[in-house]
Amino acid sequence: MNSPAYLQLVRTGLLSVYRDRSMLITDLLIATGVPFFIQFAIWRFVYEGASADQLPQYSLEETYLYYVAVLALNRLNNTYDLIVRVSTHVHEGQLEGIFVKPLNYFTYNLFVFLGESILYYIPILLIAMFVIFSGGDLVGVLGFITLSLVNLLFCFLLGFLLSLSTFWLTRPDMTLGFQVIMASVIGGTLLPIAYWPDYLQPLMRYNPFRLIISGPAEFLLRPNVDLVLELGCLYIIWFAIMWVACKFTFKHACNRYSGAGG
Amino acid sequence: MSNLIDLTAVNKCYFLARETVGLAAWCKQLVKPSYEPYQALADVNFTVPKGAAVGFIGPNGAGKSSLIKILCGIQKPTSGTVRVLGHNPSLREKGFLHRIGAVFGHKTSLWWDLPVKTSLDTYKEIYKIKDVDYRKRLSELTDSLNLSKVIHKPVRNLSLGERVKCELTLNLLHSPELIFLDEPTVGLDVTSKYEIRKYLNYKRKESNLSVFLTSHDLGDIESCCDDAIIIDKGRIRFDGSMRDLSIIFKANIKLNVSLQDLTLGEARLLRFKEAMKVFGNISLINDGPTNLTYLVPKVLVGEIFDMFNDGTYDLEVLPMDFENNVVNLFKSWSSE
Numbered sequence: 046m047n048s049p050a051y052l053q054l055v056r057t058g059l060l061s062v063y064r065d066r067s068m069l070i071t072d073l074l075i076a077t078g079v080p081f082f083i084q085f086a087i088w089r090f091v092y093e094g095a096s097a098d099q100l101p102q103y104s105l106e107e108t109y110l111y112y113v114a115v116l117a118l119n120r121l122n123n124t125y126d127l128i129v130r131v132s133t134h135v136h137e138g139q140l141e142g143i144f145v146k147p148l149n150y151f152t153y154n155l156f157v158f159l160g161e162s163i164l165y166y167i168p169i170l171l172i173a174m175f176v177i178f179s180g181g182d183l184v185g186v187l188g189f190i191t192l193s194l195v196n197l198l199f200c201f202l203l204g205f206l207l208s209l210s211t212f213w214l215t216r217p218d219m220t221l222g223f224q225v226i227m228a229s230v231i232g233g234t235l236l237p238i239a240y241w242p243d244y245l246q247p248l249m250r251y252n253p254f255r256l257i258i259s260g261p262a263e264f265l266l267r268p269n270v271d272l273v274l275e276l277g278c279l280y281i282i283w284f285a286i287m288w289v290a291c292k293f294t295f296k297h298a299c300n301r302y303s304g305a306g307g
Numbered sequence: 308m309s310n311l312i313d314l315t316a317v318n319k320c321y322f323l324a325r326e327t328v329g330l331a332a333w334c335k336q337l338v339k340p341s342y343e344p345y346q347a348l349a350d351v352n353f354t355v356p357k358g359a360a361v362g363f364i365g366p367n368g369a370g371k372s373s374l375i376k377i378l379c380g381i382q383k384p385t386s387g388t389v390r391v392l393g394h395n396p397s398l399r400e401k402g403f404l405h406r407i408g409a410v411f412g413h414k415t416s417l418w419w420d421l422p423v424k425t426s427l428d429t430y431k432e433i434y435k436i437k438d439v440d441y442r443k444r445l446s447e448l449t450d451s452l453n454l455s456k457v458i459h460k461p462v463r464n465l466s467l468g469e470r471v472k473c474e475l476t477l478n479l480l481h482s483p484e485l486i487f488l489d490e491p492t493v494g495l496d497v498t499s500k501y502e503i504r505k506y507l508n509y510k511r512k513e514s515n516l517s518v519f520l521t522s523h524d525l526g527d528i529e530s531c532c533d534d535a536i537i538i539d540k541g542r543i544r545f546d547g548s549m550r551d552l553s554i555i556f557k558a559n560i561k562l563n564v565s566l567q568d569l570t571l572g573e574a575r576l577l578r579f580k581e582a583m584k585v586f587g588n589i590s591l592i593n594d595g596p597t598n599l600t601y602l603v604p605k606v607l608v609g610e611i612f613d614m615f616n617d618g619t620y621d622l623e624v625l626p627m628d629f630e631n632n633v634v635n636l637f638k639s640w641s642s643e
Binding site: 046047049050052053054056057060061064065137138139140141142143144145146147148300302303 | 321376379380381382383399401404405407408409411413414415416418420421425426428429430431432433434435461474487
């Protein structure tokens, strides 16, 4: 494929999200706004009952910013559509129509996914602008924007690997549930890593979902070299693992695929 | 003459997970799954020359779609050699995929919620079609298939016929040398079928497009194909020209039997059926309350007329149509 083809796939992905305006409104307003107000209420209550130095890591304002960032990242790094698309292709036999076209299924999904993510990147930019205008650290903002962008590629790998499970499953629901729970719990959407018990810290720090959800948010709040190095190493290791796993699983799945009947 | 498709000793075997009964068997299947083999294609050999239009006929589950998927590169054969346009399809080389088109009548490769034009524009870039060629071919296809009012509508709003014609448009835009059509007219009205057949015949004449067509509507095969391959239970039962096939079919006629006096009732028809049992190689096509229809070899017609010349029955000899002949073939094979 060539660059115009990639761009066209991105455009198609963008249009397909734009067409489904009800989903867009649900995602951007309800699914982001409601959890934020819940967190807002909880943390205001928690901070009112405790002196600031009793709570580790973050002030109340920083906690609010953390939740705004992770909720926006949670919507951005959402592979729901990708998993449903692959599942539909597999179960309804649409994969056959794509396999006879001169395109790579992995690349096809990557560029459609990038297109689908464009509108969800706007809240990230709005948060970045808000932090800049409220006198935040420019390095943190730039790191947040860059990490969010680079992590889209990793998020795609993770989602694509999960979506391949639909070659073996009759419905994608289990995979979708798994993805949502993992991103919410070990990704750090529900609770910042610092608030988890010590014995769970290794899991919370080194799981792949942290890279796409809480990692950029932590950098926005406390930009430092150690965090960049930690996230960079995690990115390289998990990227390599996911890449190999995707290649292996896809090859195995294609050999197993017998089409959806005649 | 170079061959477009070359198949040698192709076999395809699927392994299906065994169905279980009871909890213990289910647990055992979960831990250590066992599979049952299903032979979809057995020792398939045939060649298709360049520019040919081949109709691929067979009953449900005969192996038609499996073979089309192997020819397109979607599936690999269990054994045997497959060459299509000089390529091994299972490698899915881009050069090969640029030279073929494939329409699966009941599966879509268009974006469901987006206008047809968006899908066409996307595949224009994927196939690297030049702007001039794209405009020319799109205009020709939309005019011929009556799609000009359709291509700006979302795919989900199209009728089945419109969607299949859009699929055909998508798969012909890059001007392939060979197009695979897997039941393209299933569920379509007569007008849509006519438009598709007419356009395929036009493309064959105009750009020497080769066609490999499977259909349960034998009108498609009769209208578009010069050659036919008949498959049953994964085995090729006939491979030749439509002319050869019609010569075989012309050996039979259709014999319509009815009572001259309808008041005589069904008992007389039953008596006729009993009497016909002496002939081994005839088959009953239609068993109605007031009439019977048989497929009869031409050589037996005189003998039958001699048997029933007492004026009780009206015997009408009609030429066998293509569809009835094929049905009879399938019936005779299924009893083997």
